[in-house]
Amino acid sequence: MVRQEWRLLFLLLAAGASSSCAGTPPSARLSPSSTTVVDVASAEGSVTAEEDPSDGDRGQDVVPTTAPAIDDSESWPLTGIRDDQVGNWPVLIVKIDNHDRARPQSGVNSADVVFEEIVEGGLTRFAALFHSQQAEHVGPIRSVRTSDFDLLHNLNRPLFANSGGNEAVLELLQEVDYVDVSSNAAMDVYERMEERPSPHNLFSDTKSLRTVGTSRGDGGSPPIMFVRQDTGNGLPASATPVTGVNLDYGSTFVNYRWSQQEGWVRTQNGTTHVDTEGVAITPEVVIVQVVSYTRSRADGRSPEAVLLGEGKSLVFVNGSLIEGTWKRTQAEEVTRYFDRDGLPIALPPGQVWIALPRVGQVQVVKQVTAD
Numbered sequence: 585m586v587r588q589e590w591r592l593l594f595l596l597l598a599a600g601a602s603s604s605c606a607g608t609p610p611s612a613r614l615s616p617s618s619t620t621v622v623d624v625a626s627a628e629g630s631v632t633a634e635e636d637p638s639d640g641d642r643g644q645d646v647v648p649t650t651a652p653a654i655d656d657s658e659s660w661p662l663t664g665i666r667d668d669q670v671g672n673w674p675v676l677i678v679k680i681d682n683h684d685r686a687r688p689q690s691g692v693n694s695a696d697v698v699f700e701e702i703v704e705g706g707l708t709r710f711a712a713l714f715h716s717q718q719a720e721h722v723g724p725i726r727s728v729r730t731s732d733f734d735l736l737h738n739l740n741r742p743l744f745a746n747s748g749g750n751e752a753v754l755e756l757l758q759e760v761d762y763v764d765v766s767s768n769a770a771m772d773v774y775e776r777m778e779e780r781p782s783p784h785n786l787f788s789d790t791k792s793l794r795t796v797g798t799s800r801g802d803g804g805s806p807p808i809m810f811v812r813q814d815t816g817n818g819l820p821a822s823a824t825p826v827t828g829v830n831l832d833y834g835s836t837f838v839n840y841r842w843s844q845q846e847g848w849v850r851t852q853n854g855t856t857h858v859d860t861e862g863v864a865i866t867p868e869v870v871i872v873q874v875v876s877y878t879r880s881r882a883d884g885r886s887p888e889a890v891l892l893g894e895g896k897s898l899v900f901v902n903g904s905l906i907e908g909t910w911k912r913t914q915a916e917e918v919t920r921y922f923d924r925d926g927l928p929i930a931l932p933p934g935q936v937w938i939a940l941p942r943v944g945q946v947q948v949v950k951q952v953t954a955d
Contacts, residue, residue, distance in 0.1 A: 660716040661805070662696035664812030664933040671716070674763065674803025675742040676790055677735065680710040681724040682836065684853070686784040690860045691722030694790075697809065698867075698937045701731045702877060702887050706834020711735050713742075714790050715806060721860065723787035724780065725767070728753050730880045731940075734891040736762050737915040740804035743797040747774075747786050752882035763803045770796040809918055813930035822923050823904040829872060830947040831939055838939070840870050841949075842903040850937070868934025871921065872898040873910050875940050889940050897921050898948065899929050905948060 659666050662675070680689055682700070692698060695712035703709050711732060712722070728749035733756070736742055743763045748754065767774045773792035777785045797803060828841040828848070838857075840848040847866035850857040857865045874896040880886035897910040899921055908923040921929045 659812065659933070660696065661808045662713060662715050662810075663935065664810065664931065665716065666933070667716075672805040673715070673794070674797065675739045675806045676714040676765070676793055676797070677732075677739070677742050677744050678712045678714065678722050678788075678790075678793070679726050679728065679732065679746040680712050680722070681726040681784050682708045682710055682852075683784055685781060686724045686726075687852070688858050688860045688862075689724065690787060691719030691790070692865060693859050693861075693863055693935075694719040694722075696935060698935075699735060699940060700838075700937065701729070701889055701940045702833055702942070703729060704886055706836060708833050708836045708838075713739075719790045721787055721789055722793075723777075724784045725774070725786045725788060726783065728757060728766075729886055729888070730756060730882050731887070731889040731891075733757065733760050734889075734915055736760050738912075738918050739806050742803050742806070743793060745788065745793050747783070750883055753880075756882050763797045763801055765793045765796045765800065769800065807918055810921075810936065811928045811930045813932055819902060819904050820906060820923055820925075820927065820929070822908075822925065823901075823906050825903060825951045826900070826905045827949040827951050829870065829898065829900060829905075829949060831872070831941050832945050832947075833941060834945075840900065842900075844903065847934075848900060848937075865937075867937040868901070869931050869936045870900040871936060871938045872900070872946055873919070873938055873940055874898075874943055874946065877942060891919070891940075896943075898946065899931070901931060 658668075658670065660670055678691070678695075680686075680692065682689070689710075691714075692710065692712055694714065694717040696715050696717070697713040699711040699713075700708050701711065709726060709729070714722075722745075725745060725747050728744075728746045730753060732744075732746075736744060737760065741761050741763060743765045746766045748766055748768045749757070765773075767786065770793075773796055774786055774788045776782065777787055779785070826842070828839060831838040837853050839851045841851070843849050843866070846864065847868050848870045850865040850867075859865070876890045876895075877887040878890060880888040892912055892915060894909055894911040897908050899906040899908065906923050906929050908921060908929060910919050910921050912919040923929055
């Protein structure tokens with residue numbers, strides 16, 4: 585893409601996103617006016633459920649057992665998409681800004697998996713995992729938090745792109761096995777975009793970041809991250825048709841709504857969340873992994889997600905919700921997701937977004953059949 589053309593598109597979309605997000609009240613961001621709210625008890629607290637009087641004919645047919653898993657040897661380890669030539673290179677993790685001034689972002693739709701974690705002030709940031717696809721532009725790239733450490737531990741020495749961090753965070757980061765492709769290590773493959781205010785304007789591309797990674801010491805191939813199912817195998821009997829889910833992080837308000845044509849359409853602060861090319865974020869799977877947060881070991885002002893242990897999980901797939909638990913006992917293990925019967929949840933192939941909210945920050949929007 586020609587640099588000037590891309591910058592013009594960037595400016596147009598950024599202007600549109602900024603004007604549409606400003607001034608949206610929290611009530612409008614979270615809840616359609618036609619819904620009612622009921623409480624659903626959980627082991628960790630209460631998750632709120634909203635009822636939506638819409639047509640319930642969504643999602644795939646339900647089957648009585650967890651869908652059979654695919655042969656992972658011929659599939660990309662993070663997406664489960666089958667391919668004749670699956671790459672064995674390392675995962676590239678990029679920390680991406682999600683401030684109002686950072687949107688629209690670049691590259692998020694090319695990521696295989698995206699984690700959304702809480703940072704200061706009720707804002708969120710993304711840890712985007714790239715493996716099966718490249719991104720010509722990615723960013724805005726921001727700094728490290730201690731929540732990121734456990735996202736790195738179980739990916740077999742991934743490449744990690746970020747804009748640095750405070751001294752205490754970077755000192756603790758040395759204990760993690762990863763390949764440093766940050767702006768501190770290779771500023772020449774990063775660029776400040778003049779159209780955006782600093783610090784929301786640092787960008788790079790995955791090809792250049794991988795080149796830096798190779799020169800600094802190759803990482804390892806990632807593990808298979810999820811149990812996957814063949815497309816069309818249906819859902820477990822415990823799956824419940826839903827319209828979507830609302831997430832209130834404090835200062836960031838996110839909705840996902842199911843679309844049979846597109847997937848789980850993401851909105852943020854009342855506006856459809858699009859990338860710099862105007863393409864909406866519509867992952868095939870959304871996982872809400874309810875976690876607790878402590879004060880960061882490196883900075884008492886920052887929250888740190890507790891990603892080891894177990895807790896409540898809500899898996900949104902094919903227009904339905906599978907409630908259950910997440911479990912991860914060791915830092916080197918991948919997180920596993922189980923339904924209410926204790927069976928592993930098999931996901932369809934495709935992109936996965938994983939939200940990491942606190943207890944009490946989740947509303948499930950249920951489907952109800954009109955009388």
